[in-house]
Amino acid sequence: MHFYESSIITTKDGLHCQVYGNEHPVGAILVKPKYIPTDKIESAALQYRFISSKKMNRLNLWADKEALKQYLHLFKEAYPQYIYQSPLHSSERLFFAIPVDSIERVYYPRRGLKELMSMPVSSLDGHLKNVHEFVTFLLQSGLVLKDLGITYSTLMGHYLSEYSDLNIVVYGKENYWKLMQYLESTEHSSLRWKTEAEWATFLENRNRFTRFGKEKAIEVMKRKKSEGYFNNKLFVIFAAEKEEETWFKWGAERYKQLGTATITGKITSNISSVVRPGCYEITDAQVSESLPTNSDNNNNIKKIIFYNRDYCMLAYPGERIEASGLLEEVIPEQGEAYQRLVVGYFDAYISERREREYIKVVEDKNNTADEIKKLLCEDVSLQPNCPFCREIPLQVGEKGDYGAVIVSRIGNQKNGWYATISPKTGGNADEDFTVQIMPFNHLTHFSQLAEDEALAKNYGLIFAQVSKAMANLMAENPKMKAIVEKRNDGIAIATYGKCTTWKDKKEHLHLKMFQFRNELGQPSVVDSTFGKKEIETDAKGEFVRMQPVRKKNIPEERFKNISEKLIQLMKEEQKKTKNE
Amino acid sequence: MAYFPESTLIDTVDGFQCKSYACEHPPGYIIVKPKYIPADALTGEGLKYRFLFEQSLIRFNLFAKKEVLTQYLEQFRKKYPSYIYDCPLHKNWFFVVPVDKIKQVHDPKKGLQELLKVPKKDLDPYLTLVQELVDFLSKSGVDAGNMGITHSTLLGNYTFGKSDIDITVYGNENGWKIMEYLKNAAHPLLRWKSEKEWREYYQEHKTSESAHFTENEYAYHMNRKRYEGTFGETVFTIFISEFEEETWFKWGEESYEPIGVATVKGKVVDHTHSHVRPGYYEITDGEIMELEGTHQKNILKDVSIKRVVTYSIPFIQQALAGEMLKACGLLELVTPKKGEKYYRIVVGYFDAYVSDRREKEYIKVEV
Numbered sequence: 001m002h003f004y005e006s007s008i009i010t011t012k013d014g015l016h017c018q019v020y021g022n023e024h025p026v027g028a029i030l031v032k033p034k035y036i037p038t039d040k041i042e043s044a045a046l047q048y049r050f051i052s053s054k055k056m057n058r059l060n061l062w063a064d065k066e067a068l069k070q071y072l073h074l075f076k077e078a079y080p081q082y083i084y085q086s087p088l089h090s091s092e093r094l095f096f097a098i099p100v101d102s103i104e105r106v107y108y109p110r111r112g113l114k115e116l117m118s119m120p121v122s123s124l125d126g127h128l129k130n131v132h133e134f135v136t137f138l139l140q141s142g143l144v145l146k147d148l149g150i151t152y153s154t155l156m157g158h159y160l161s162e163y164s165d166l167n168i169v170v171y172g173k174e175n176y177w178k179l180m181q182y183l184e185s186t187e188h189s190s191l192r193w194k195t196e197a198e199w200a201t202f203l204e205n206r207n208r209f210t211r212f213g214k215e216k217a218i219e220v221m222k223r224k225k226s227e228g229y230f231n232n233k234l235f236v237i238f239a240a241e242k243e244e245e246t247w248f249k250w251g252a253e254r255y256k257q258l259g260t261a262t263i264t265g266k267i268t269s270n271i272s273s274v275v276r277p278g279c280y281e282i283t284d285a286q287v288s289e290s291l292p293t294n295s296d297n298n299n300n301i302k303k304i305i306f307y308n309r310d311y312c313m314l315a316y317p318g319e320r321i322e323a324s325g326l327l328e329e330v331i332p333e334q335g336e337a338y339q340r341l342v343v344g345y346f347d348a349y350i351s352e353r354r355e356r357e358y359i360k361v362v363e364d365k366n367n368t369a370d371e372i373k374k375l376l377c378e379d380v381s382l383q384p385n386c387p388f389c390r391e392i393p394l395q396v397g398e399k400g401d402y403g404a405v406i407v408s409r410i411g412n413q414k415n416g417w418y419a420t421i422s423p424k425t426g427g428n429a430d431e432d433f434t435v436q437i438m439p440f441n442h443l444t445h446f447s448q449l450a451e452d453e454a455l456a457k458n459y460g461l462i463f464a465q466v467s468k469a470m471a472n473l474m475a476e477n478p479k480m481k482a483i484v485e486k487r488n489d490g491i492a493i494a495t496y497g498k499c500t501t502w503k504d505k506k507e508h509l510h511l512k513m514f515q516f517r518n519e520l521g522q523p524s525v526v527d528s529t530f531g532k533k534e535i536e537t538d539a540k541g542e543f544v545r546m547q548p549v550r551k552k553n554i555p556e557e558r559f560k561n562i563s564e565k566l567i568q569l570m571k572e573e574q575k576k577t578k579n580e
Numbered sequence: 581m582a583y584f585p586e587s588t589l590i591d592t593v594d595g596f597q598c599k600s601y602a603c604e605h606p607p608g609y610i611i612v613k614p615k616y617i618p619a620d621a622l623t624g625e626g627l628k629y630r631f632l633f634e635q636s637l638i639r640f641n642l643f644a645k646k647e648v649l650t651q652y653l654e655q656f657r658k659k660y661p662s663y664i665y666d667c668p669l670h671k672n673w674f675f676v677v678p679v680d681k682i683k684q685v686h687d688p689k690k691g692l693q694e695l696l697k698v699p700k701k702d703l704d705p706y707l708t709l710v711q712e713l714v715d716f717l718s719k720s721g722v723d724a725g726n727m728g729i730t731h732s733t734l735l736g737n738y739t740f741g742k743s744d745i746d747i748t749v750y751g752n753e754n755g756w757k758i759m760e761y762l763k764n765a766a767h768p769l770l771r772w773k774s775e776k777e778w779r780e781y782y783q784e785h786k787t788s789e790s791a792h793f794t795e796n797e798y799a800y801h802m803n804r805k806r807y808e809g810t811f812g813e814t815v816f817t818i819f820i821s822e823f824e825e826e827t828w829f830k831w832g833e834e835s836y837e838p839i840g841v842a843t844v845k846g847k848v849v850d851h852t853h854s855h856v857r858p859g860y861y862e863i864t865d866g867e868i869m870e871l872e873g874t875h876q877k878n879i880l881k882d883v884s885i886k887r888v889v890t891y892s893i894p895f896i897q898q899a900l901a902g903e904m905l906k907a908c909g910l911l912e913l914v915t916p917k918k919g920e921k922y923y924r925i926v927v928g929y930f931d932a933y934v935s936d937r938r939e940k941e942y943i944k945v946e947v
Binding site: 038044047048049050051052053054055107108111112115116118119120123124125128155156157158160161162163 | 619628629630631632633634635636686687690691694695697698699702703704706707734735736737739740741742
C-alpha cells in the first residue's frame with residue numbers, strides 16, 4: 001500500500017509520528033514515533049518537548065542505548081498496537097505502524113504548502129516568509145507547486161522562528177533528481193551551501209569520522225545539494241516516491257535474516273538512494289566480514305538498503321561503497337532469490353549493530369584499471385553528427401561545413417591527423433589566424449594517443465610542422481626576430497586543447513594553435529600573470545578584468561592567401577620529414 | 581446553566597479555533613470569540629491571515645473597520661448560522677460553538693501542568709520564561725494547579741519575541757490574590773509601564789476606548805492595573821476565570837430587556853467580580869445621565885440601576901469600591917426569576933462592535 005513518506009500523523013492517543021517510507025502493509029502506516037506523550041511512559045534519557053499542550057518525549061534513536069532499550073520495552077507494553085510484527089521479515093525486526101483506525105489526523109506536506117503559498121506574503125512571519133521565498137526559488141527549476149511540500153514543525157505550526165529548519169518534500173524521484181541538477185548549477189543571493197567546516201561539524205556530531213576519514217567524508221558530503229542554507233536557515237530537501245515509482249512493493253518479497261556482514265560493491269544505480277528506505281543497486285559485491293557464516297564471495301548481493309537519510313546520495317554509479325549491516329536473503333514472489341544488506345532497521349539501534357552499521361564510499365582498487373580500460377577501448381569510429389568527422393574525407397585545399405580549409409593530412413585512418421585553417425579569428429582579422437589539428441579517428445581523450453605509437457608520432461609531427469609553418473608565415477613580418485628585448489616586439493604562438501570524460505563535452509579532439517596577441521594574447525588562467533591581475537569587486541563578488549573576445553571573419557582575399565601559403569609550407573615540411 | 585471556564589480554546593469540526601468568552605453559557609452552546617476561521621469563510625479587504633496547523637486561517641478581528649466587520653458578520657451568519665446564537669433571554673446575539681460542533685478542547689490548566697513537568701533544560705527561551713513567570717506568580721500563594729496557559733502558549737504556535745504569554749487563573753479569590761501580590765512584588769524580569777509611559781502610550785495609541793479618557797484619566801486607570809505587564813520583555817496577560825460554584829450569575833435565572841444606549845453614574849459598592857468576563861461593578865445611587873431617543877419615558881422610577889457589566893477586557897478592574905463610576909453602554913432592564921427587577925449597563929456585547937456603541941462605550945471613575 002502506498003502512502004507518502006514525510007507526512008505527519010497524530011494518533012488518537014496523542015503521538016506525533018513521521019511516516020517512514022512510501023510502501024506500507026495494508027491497514028497500517030509505517031512510522032517513526034517522533035513525539036510521545038509522557039502520561040504512560042517516559043524517559044529522562046530522551047529530550048522533552050512541550051507540544052500540543054503536552055509534555056512529550058522526543059524519540060531519539062541515538063540516545064543512551066540501554067535507556068533506549070528500556071524505553072522501547074516500555075513502549076511495546078504501553079502501545080502494543082503500534083508495534084508491527086511483519087510477516088515478511090524475520091521475527092527480530094522492529095517496525096512501528098499506526099493502524100488506520102488509530103489515526104487522529106494526517107498532516108499532508110503538499111496540502112500544507114499549497115495553503116501556505118496561497119497566503120498573502122505580508123501575512124507571513126519571518127520563518128514562513130523564508131519558506132515562501134525558498135519554495136518560489138525552487139519552482140524556478142521547472143517543478144510545479146504540487147511537486148513540493150513542507151513538513152515537520154513548519155507543517156504542524158510549532159516551529160521556532162529562530163531555530164527551526166526548512167524541511168521540503170519533493171514528490172517523485174524524477175522530480176527530486178531534476179531539482180538536484182538545478183541546484184548544482186544555480187545561484188541565488190540567499191542560497192549558500194554548507195562549508196567544509198559545517199559538514200565537519202555535522203559529521204562529528206554523528207561520530208562519523210572514526211570510520212570515514214575526515215577529508216573523504218567531507219568530500220562526499222559536499223556533493224549533496226539536498227542540504228544548505230537559505231537566508232542563513234538550514235534547509236533539508238527530502239524525496240517521496242510516487243506510487244508508480246516505488247522501488248519495491250510491500251508484500252512482493254520476503255526477507256530472511258542471514259547475519260551481519262561488511263561488504264563492498266560497485267554502484268550500478270543510485271536512483272533510489274534519495275528516498276526512505278534508500279537503495280543502492282550494486283554489482284561485484286565482496287564480503288569482507290560476515291557472522292555467523294564465514295566470508296563468502298560467492299554471494300548474490302544486489303542491493304544495499306538504508307533507513308537513515310544521511311546515506312542518501314552518498315555514492316554515484318561507478319563508485320564503490322563499503323557497508324556494514326544486516327545481510328538478508330530476499331525471496332521475491334516472482335523472480336530469483338538474491339541477497340541484500342540492510343542498514344538502520346529500528347532494532348539495530350538497540351543491538352550491537354548500532355555501532356557497527358555504516359555505509360561509506362571507498363577507493364575502488366580496481367577503478368583505475370577498469371576506467372582507463374573503458375576509456376581506451378572507446379568506439380573511435382567516425383560519428384555522422386561530429387563536424388570534425390565529416391571533414392575526414394576532404395582533401396588538402398578543400399573546405400568543410402564551417403568553412404575551414406584543410407591545410408595538411410598525415411597518416412592513415414587509424415593513425416592519421418589533419419590540420420585546418422579557420423575562416424574566423426578572435427584576434428585581429430588582418431593579422432591573425434588559427435590552425436586546428438585533429439585526429440582522423442573520433443578520439444576524445446589525449447590519453448588515447450598512447451595506445452598507438454604511429455598515432456602519437458603523427459601528432460608530434462603535425463604539431464611541429466604547423467608550428468614551423470606558422471612561424472614561417474609570421475616571419476614575413478620584418479619585425480620578427482628570433483630574440484627581442486621588449487615584450488611588445490615579441491611574436492608569440494599559443495596552443496589550446498582539452499579533453500574531459502563528461503559525456504556532454506566528450507568531443508572529437510582538437511587542438512588550436514594561434515598567435516598569442518591582441519585579444520587572444522590575454523593571460524590564460526594557468527599563467528602566473530593571470531594570478532597577478534588586479535582583483536576587483538562588485539555586487540556579484542570578485543572578478544578580474546579581461547578584454548572581450550569576438551570571432552571575426554578573416555577577409556576573403558587574406559584567408560585565401562594564407563591558406564595557400566600554409567598548404568605550401570606544410571607540403572615542404574612534410575617533404576623534409578620524409579626525406580630525413 | 582452550563583459552566584465552561586473562560587479563555588479555554590476550542591477547535592470545531594468546521595476548522596474554527598475559538599476562545600471561550602465567559603464562564604456561564606446557554607444550554608447546548610459555549611459562548612466564544614472566534615479566533616481563527618478557515619480562509620474560505622470570508623472574503624473582503626483587510627483580512628489578516630495566519631498559517632496554522634497545515635491551514636491558511638483568517639484571524640477574526642472584532643476591531644476591523646466597522647463597515648468591513650459588518651460585511652464579515654453578514655457573510656459569517658450566512659455561512660455558519662449555527663455559530664451565532666440569538667438569545668431569547670438577552671434579545672441579543674452571541675458567537676457560540678454548539679456542543680456537537682466541538683472537535684477538541686484545549687484545557688489551559690492541564691496544559692500548564694504538563695509544561696511544568698518539562699525539565700528546564702529541554703525548554704526553549706519562550707517556555708522557560710513562561711515557567712519562570714508561573715513560578716513567580718505562585719509566590720502569591722496561588723497554587724500553580726489553579727493556573728493555566730492559553731492561546732499560542734498552550735497550542736505551541738508562539739513566536740518568541742512576538743507572542744504574549746497568556747496566563748489563566750482559576751478562582752475569583754485566587755485572581756484577586758495575584759492582583760494584590762503584583763502590586764508590590766518584584767522580580768528582575770518583571771516590568772510595569774510607568775505612569776509616564778502610559779501617558780506616552782495614550783498619545784501614541786488612540787483607541788475607541790481611550791477616546792473617552794483624558795490623558796490624566798487614562799494614565800490613572802492603567803497605572804493601577806496589574807493584569808498586564810512585561811516579563812523578560814515579553815508581554816503577559818492574566819485572565820481570571822471563576823470556579824463553577826462562584827459564577828456571579830447563572831444562565832437562565834434572569835432575562836434582559838434592552839432599552840437603549842445610556843450613560844450612567846453611581847458609586848461602586850462592590851468590585852469583587854470586576855476582574856472576570858463578563859465582569860461587573862455593583863453600584864448604588866445609580867443615575868441615568870443620558871439616554872438615547874425617547875426611552876427616558878419608559879424608565880421605571882422605582883427600579884434602581886445596580887450593575888455595570890463588561891465583556892471588554894480594557895474595562896475590567898476599572899473601578900474599586902467607594903469610587904464614583906461613570907459608564908456608557910446598553911441599558912437593560914433585568915428581570916430575575918427570583919428577586920426584584922433592576923437596571924444594568926452592559927459594555928462590550930458582540931453587537932456593539934458593529935453599532936454606534938462601539939465608539940460610545942466606556943467605564944471610568946472620577947479622577
